[in-house]
Amino acid sequence: MLRTNTDLLTFIEHLYTLQERKEDIILRSFNKGERLLEQDVKIGKVFIINEGVTKCYLTEENDKEYLFEFLGKGQIIGEIEALKSRACLCTVEAISAVSAYCLSASFFLSLVDKNLEINKILLQELTDRILHTSSRASFQQLYSLEHGLSKLLQLQEKEQIDLSRDDMAAYLGITIRSLNRALKQLKKT
Incomplete structure (x- = not known):
């Protein structure tokens, strides 16, 4: 129910500490109720949650919300939008105080181009999401x-x-x- 990814968090923390000027990766804070991403809005950032819990949801045309997931430590958001160069698929909102590592989309894409380790971590994360989504669907049915x-x-x-x-x-x-x-x-x- 609460998704986490310690491998990605460890990876990004390591990159963060190696930075000399702390420009490529910054640590941002969000208050409860603050949105990190907003559905249908184009962004140029990718976030990895360091602390706290967020909710990821989609608002339908009839203004009803469907809450996909609760995201915690090490979860990445905005990567699909960066990879596809598209507006946000859904809204991600802090439901507690949240700190998150923030990367520009261009820096994230350069990491994907040059770093095999992040590619492996992202493939694992995307695979886990698919598996979790299908098991959650069956859980709700059964x-x-x-x-x-x-x-x-x-x-x-x-x-x-x-x-x-x-x-x-x-x-x-x-x-x-x-x-x-x-x-x-x-x-x-």
Whole structure:
């Protein structure tokens, strides 16, 4: 439920410390509620989360949100947009205080061109995303709503974050009304 990537974080931390003038990779802070990426907006940055938790979501034409994932330490965002030279596919918003390494798209692309290690890490990450997405889809089909909700509540407690009911419903792919019923059912057990 919370995606992390320690290999990428270790790699980028090492590059960050090797910089002489700290220009290619900078460490930025984001407050809770602040957006790192915004859907349909063109950006020129790639971020690797150092600390904190973000949510990655897509807003449909009917203004309903679908929450793909919660992203934590070592997760990369904006790489697809940099590689494809396109506007942001989705919005990524801090749900706790977040610090992230920020790379210009041009610096990121030069790393991809010249560094075999980052290519291996990115291939692993993209493969993990595909595997996780397919297993999450089957999980939502095969397990009860209560089971998924209990896992989400465990994540909230473990990470010490407050998820809104809107976020929980968007992640579970249900309405607020269904979420409220499921929460009530969980309290009874």
